[in-house]
Amino acid sequence: MALLTTLRLHPWASTWEGQPGASDEDEEDERPYVDPAVEVPPQDWRPLRPPAAGEPPAFMFVDGVRRIDVGVVAQDGDRPAWGLFGSYGAGAVVCRPGRAQVVREHVRRSLVLAAVGYEGEVNVPAGSVVLAYRVESVGEDKGQNDVRREVQQRMRMLEAELVASGDAPTQDAVVVVDGPITFLPRDAGRRALVAGLIKTHHRYYLEGTPLAPWMTALAPGERTPIFVVRPKASPDDRFSWYVRLAEPPPFHHSLVGIVRLETWAQAGLERARALADLTAAFLPRFAPPMAWDDRAPNNLYPVTALEQRLRHGLGDYQWVRRSIESFIYRLGGLS
Template identity: 35%
Template sequence: MRLLKIDPRPPSYDSVAEAALDAGSNATIVDSVEMQDWHPIAPPPVVGAPKLAFVDGVQRLEVRVSAEGDGWPIPGALVSYAAGAACPGREPPVRHVNVQRRVILAKGVQPSSITLSARNGELDYLPAHNAGEDFESLGRTLNDLRANLEAEVVRALIVEGMELIIADGRLPDVRHGPVVGLIKTLHDLYVSKPEQVDCLMRLRAGERSPLFLIQRARTTYYSWFICLRDPGPLDLALSGLARLEMDDAKSKDEVLRVADITASILPAYASTAARDDRAPQNLLPVGQLERELRHRLGDPELLKRLMVQTFAKESPGWNP
């Protein structure tokens, strides 16, 4: 008999309830890396917590623009993005914050920089290249710019000697260092065997799944699931899970060690539904970092007014 369970996430957010069971046609899964018969793994308690950092970034489309006056209008946007790290229990707790602002046009058109003048200084929107044909391509360029900035933060933390770096989202493009990507919204489970799905549904806080490999055309990485919070009696069985990724250049023993550490220590950083609609996956240090980064982007309404004033000075039009 099937019982209906409730998704604790608000419907406005993506959810594990929508996750596909398999990897689709773009990946090959090796599910016997650690064991053939999957079952929940409860790692031993961690003795001596590692020097830990969480990395995340934010982005914002400030205003859409159109470069007009010389043939077909070219869509564009002014955007802001930022990245940084949260290091719980260390000073400073937030570090390596970098805020960038860009003006992007489609079709490979190179714009000029734009400077907004405010009472306390100037804000420069520098040109960024985008070869796409439509407005959607601007969003992809912005995603790439933010991801590159996050990778810079990760590299700075590696130089600093951080022992474990949790990057919010997919594994960043950094081929060395103790870096783990944490995917908090499970669009794909990458497993489809009944015993594997059953293993995931039985995971409890502090436990993890066995390791498996995800092989794509250009990348291969280790992955595993952890449970951050026990599901409530009415919750979806998978609602407390997150998936993690680590570079396959690491030895299997090293990845197993890191997998055990993440399963053991990350539940302590899980958010609650009272504080975050994306609980428990939006970890507390990440949520705090996101708020700080958004603050550093500035007041969007003030920026919009400054943009209007700047464009008005260039009347009758702004020429990129």
Template identity: 30%
Template sequence: MQIRLDPWPVDTLDGQLTLKPFAGLVYDAETPRWAAVAQKPVPESLKRVLTIDGKPRMEARLLVDDDGKLSVAGFGAYVVGAVDLCPHGTRQAELLNVEAKRILAYSDEAEGRMPISRFSPRNPHTGALEYQPHSFAGSQLEGPKSAVQRLMLAGEQTLAAQLASALPLDETDVNALADTLVLQDGPVRIGTAGSAVVGCVKTLHTDYLGADRIGLLSELKPGERTPILRFAVGDNGLTQAQHREQRFTWYVRLSEAPFYQHPLAGVMRLEMHAPEDTDFVPRAVQDIANLSGSLLCRLASQPHKDARAPQNLIPTAALEQAMGRAMGSLDLVTRRIRSHLVRELGVVA
């Protein structure tokens, strides 16, 4: 028996590795030969890489009393932004669209629509807070939090679709590689099909490989990848005609795993949307998979800089910090909320 360390800190939501078996079917898309694929250089034709991420936050839970009818609500905020960088290092990286949006999430069972809530500060340098009303279905306690999360995910999808190049689905076009590639933190979102968007899944919670293939992940060298596979989102063994959405996926090693960590430490799973045709991998997807090892090894973080290294990429960590600054101090925001409610209720503080 050997005990190995999961490298992710215990205060994160989940560990980096859990590996619950995938319930559906996974198909060989690139080749039936299950072996490491060597990394290839990032081509000069790729001019722009953007990392996209979002950050949600609940700022206060509310109870709405409308003439004796009670319902739950909440003040929340989210930020969706991007880091724009050159994959060849010829220009400085730039933050894009890092701006907080604040939401008053309320149950659709409440009577009438909630008004916009504007909190004017006593100190003019701290800025006004404006919460836009947004209803959610039902009256569950976690409804406001889920509403903010859904708005953030929709914002990520919209931004990714706006920034990424269109993705040709031709099998042989040698010029198919897009000039702008988007790295989406987490799985790709529904609605970004046909764009050069790659989902970067940091946590290995689902085993798409099975016991006979997963051993290859521990053998990969930094920059190497697995062959490309195909699976269906929500697949539970139904026929392919019944699947809701197809995706390509492959694994890349970003760094060697220290001997005291589990052997899959340093491995990231990538995914892209797949067309319904299962006979080939589009040349553009294969080109992106080929360059992914070289690109991600450049962007991988180090343990002394980030506890979620190497999967939490350097630009993603910088974006997380910028998004936190955009939302402001939670303590100060909740203090503003309390002061606002005191004034609204006509009570002298």
């Protein structure tokens, strides 16, 4: 691994160092096809309130976190190759009435390089443990953004793995995955009710349609009718709907407190409707008040707690970073 001995730090190459950042952006299409006439004809659109439901079902929330531990550049011949040491994790919380519990927690680490043909593991000693970074070569023509996106994608895949793996208690639980369902295996929706929850509004899917006002007219516990979204990059149609989690305070925009959910269209409208009703009826329970968290109410209690726990599992940022620095120092024969 001659390339590795040329690794040098490039501290400014990375963003979102240890900080969460908005990034659902790169997973959503510029202008997807939207068809509102699925559940209710457009002229009959109005906020829907699901019939009063009984005992809340179990919900399983799946989420991930990722971090760039440190950005690096390797010298590949006369070409500088971008890279980074990144850590990411994914986990799941199952919330039943009376008990919320973190049931899965996985942490992985990658050394991503804009190069070809490098693989294996780099072991970085950090105090009493050794941090194993899997080497991922993403291609010579890749730039800094691509390298960064790789970590994001690996996190999404880890989440997907978690949903798909049979061992997760998804049998009777409504699964709510953070972000779009792009990375989830298509058949995941067949075994259980699975929805992706998109909490930021980078795209306003109903923009320019006569349906837009209905969206902000939602009261907590209500949802819009289901509409179809067809992303350009994906072969699958998705059913999507908006739910209001909480009423925003007067100084917030009326979109605050509204989230979008989506599931696979192929699972059928009836299943999607059941899922939409359950999310509209019960997700508001999980929405924290403004004072609880910066991202309240859209970042739900279990999700916030899970992220906190996963981020904790990544290890102390400064400590990991310093360990990598001294590793590189020794690796390069600089000591």
